[in-house]
Amino acid sequence: DAKTTQPTSMDCAEGRAANLPCNHSTISGNEYVYWYRQIHSQGPQYIIHGLKNNETNEMASLIITEDRKSSTLILPHATLRDTAVYYCIVTNAGGTSYGKLTFGQGTILTVHP
Amino acid sequence: NAGVMQNPRHLVRRRGQEARLRCSPMKGHSHVYWYRQLPEEGLKFMVYLQKENIIDESGMPKERFSAEFPKEGPSILRIQQVVRGDSAAYFCASSPPGLSNTGELFFGEGSRLTVL
Numbered sequence: 001d002a003k004t005t006q007p008t009s010m011d012c013a014e015g016r017a018a019n020l021p022c023n024h025s026t027i028s029g030n031e032y033v034y035w036y037r038q039i040h041s042q043g044p045q046y047i048i049h050g051l052k053n054n055e056t057n058e059m060a061s062l063i064i065t066e067d068r069k070s071s072t073l074i075l076p077h078a079t080l081r082d083t084a085v086y087y088c089i090v091t092n093a094g095g096t097s098y099g100k101l102t103f104g105q106g107t108i109l110t111v112h113p
Numbered sequence: 114n115a116g117v118m119q120n121p122r123h124l125v126r127r128r129g130q131e132a133r134l135r136c137s138p139m140k141g142h143s144h145v146y147w148y149r150q151l152p153e154e155g156l157k158f159m160v161y162l163q164k165e166n167i168i169d170e171s172g173m174p175k176e177r178f179s180a181e182f183p184k185e186g187p188s189i190l191r192i193q194q195v196v197r198g199d200s201a202a203y204f205c206a207s208s209p210p211g212l213s214n215t216g217e218l219f220f221g222e223g224s225r226l227t228v229l
Contacts, residue, residue, distance in 0.1 A: 034216040043117075043204050043220030044156065087155075091216045099146050099208055099218055100169060103156040 004088045009108040012082075018075040020107050022088030025069040031092045033064060034101070035073045037084040044087070044103075047073065078111045085109075115140065117221035118187075119205050125227045132192040132199070134224045138207030145188040146206045146218060147180055156204065162188060195228045202226075 005023040012018040024033065034049040048055055048062045050071070055062045061074040075082055087106040118137040126132050138145050147159040149172075161169040162182035173180065177195075182188040192199055202225050206218035 032216055038156075041202075041223075043206075043222050044218075045220070046217050049216055089216065098168075099144060099161055099206070099216070100158050100172075101156075101216060101218065102158070103148075105155055 004090055004104055006086075006088050006104065006107045008105065009110070012075075012078045012109060012111050014080060014111055014113050015077055018078040018082065018109055018111070020073040020075075020086050020088075020109065021070065022073070023070045024088070024090045027068050027090050028092070031090045033062065033068075033071050034089040034091060035060070035062065036087045036089065036101075036103070037082075038087070038106070039081075039084040047086075078109075080111050080113065083109060083111045117205055117207050117219050119203075119221035119224050121224060122222065123225050123227070125229060126195045127229050128196055129194050132195050132226055134190040134192075134203050134205075134226070135187040136190070136205030136207075136221060137187040138205075139209075139219050141209055142207035142219070143210045144208045145182050146208075147188075147190050148204045148206065148220075150202045150204065150223075152201065159190075192226070195226070197228045200226055200228045 032049050032051050035047040036044045038044045048060050050062045050064050064071045085106040085108050087103050089101050120135050145162045148156045150156045159172040160180045177193045179191045202223045204220050204223045206220045208218050
């Protein structure tokens with residue numbers, strides 16, 4: 001799986017959009033971009049994923065650049081409960097790597113009142 | 114619809130004892146994964162199982178660790194002769210059969226093992 005680079009930490013004011021960047025310059029054609037988060041002491045939670053098109057769900061939006069070398073996770077209206085470690089993961093589809101995710105250090109997002 | 118259930122949530126063992134961690138996947142899920150999170154470190158893949166089969170155990174330590182997912186009942190992660198370095202949070206995840214969404218895993222709340 002391609003390596004990802006994320007900032008160590010970010011701050012965001014409650015109610016504002018949180019934009020979390022991720023670089024994955026060595027991503028290959030069959031690799032997806034996944035985002036997970038881990039709220040303190042809890043299990044990781046899937047947020048969203050994409051291949052090359054932008055994606056949106058009830059939790060967040062994912063913007064992937066045209067060359068697919070970077071992406072941004074957007075939480076449109078951050079709340080205090082969004083304070084967590086956010087992981088950007090690149091993984092290919094199928095085969096024995098199915099479900100074998102490589103979690104890096106992630107970005108610690110702190111949402112302030 | 115219950116999520117991934119792990120028990121015990123907290124387990125304390127003395128060095129040399131055995132630890133057994135159980136995981137019941139979400140209903141309808143036939144794929145189970147175990148991950149380990151050492152203190153102040155990221156999550157590391159350990160093993161991927163389907164019913165009665167180990168598919169990928171490339172992240173499992175070579176000794177003392179074993180995992181199973183029997184035809185009936187929960188998946189079990191077994192650690193024999195525990196050492197202090199085994200103290201960690203162990204997370205189980207599950208996913209449904211099929212390859213349509215290969216990276217979307219549903220994680221449990223974890224089992225926290227403390228070795229005295």
